[in-house]
Amino acid sequence: MADISRYCIPYTPFTGKLESSRVGLVSTAGVHMKTQPAFVLAGDNTVRMIPADASPELLSISHEHYEHSDAARDINCVFPIGVLRELVTEGRIGSTTQDHICMGFSQAMREIREKTSVEIASLIRRLKADAVLLTAG
C-alpha cells in the first residue's frame, strides 16, 4: 500500500447500484467458524475466512474486549451475515462475496496497518467485492 499521510482519507466513489452489487463483510468482532482456530484473546493479527452461507450455529466468537453475550445469541448483532443474505433474497443488494473476513482483538496497530490490512484488502479484492461493510464489536 502506498504510504500516505494519516490525515488523508482514501476514498473510492461507489458508482454502481446496490441492487446489482456484490457486498463483502469485514469485521474485527472475533467471529470464526467453530472448525477454525480460535483467535488468541490477548492479541491476534490473523484473519479467518467465513463462508457467506455459514449457519449461525457453526460460528463462534473469540474476543474478550466487548460484551458478546447478545452476539452469541444472534451473531448478526456484530456480524450481519444472515441480514446480508436476507437483503440478497429481497433484491436490495445483488449478492455477497463468497466469503466474509474477520479478525479478533489486537493492539498491534503497526502490524495491522502494514501487514494485516494489506492482506485483508488483497483478499477482498480477490473476492471481487463491489463494496465492503465494516463492523467491530
Next chain:
Amino acid sequence: MQRAIEMEGIPTVLITVDPEQSWQARPSRALHPVGFKLGNSLGNPGATELQKTVLMDALDLLVHPPEPGTIVKREYPGYALP
C-alpha cells in the same frame, strides 16, 4: 483497514458504536447508531428488521455519501437498551 481497502479501489462503509475512536482512523464513510452499546453494532439480538434498517442505512451512505471522514449519527427508536 478501511483505508487499505479503499486504496484497493473498493468503497467501504463502517458501522461504529464508538465514534470517538473511529474518528481517529478517519473513516471514508461511517454510520453511528446513537446509543447502541458495544456488542450491538446492528441492534438487539433477534431484532431482524432493526438490524436490516441499520445495515441498509449504512449501505445507503455508499449511494448518498457525506463528505469523506464524516460519521453520520442516526437515532433508532426501536433499539431497546438492555
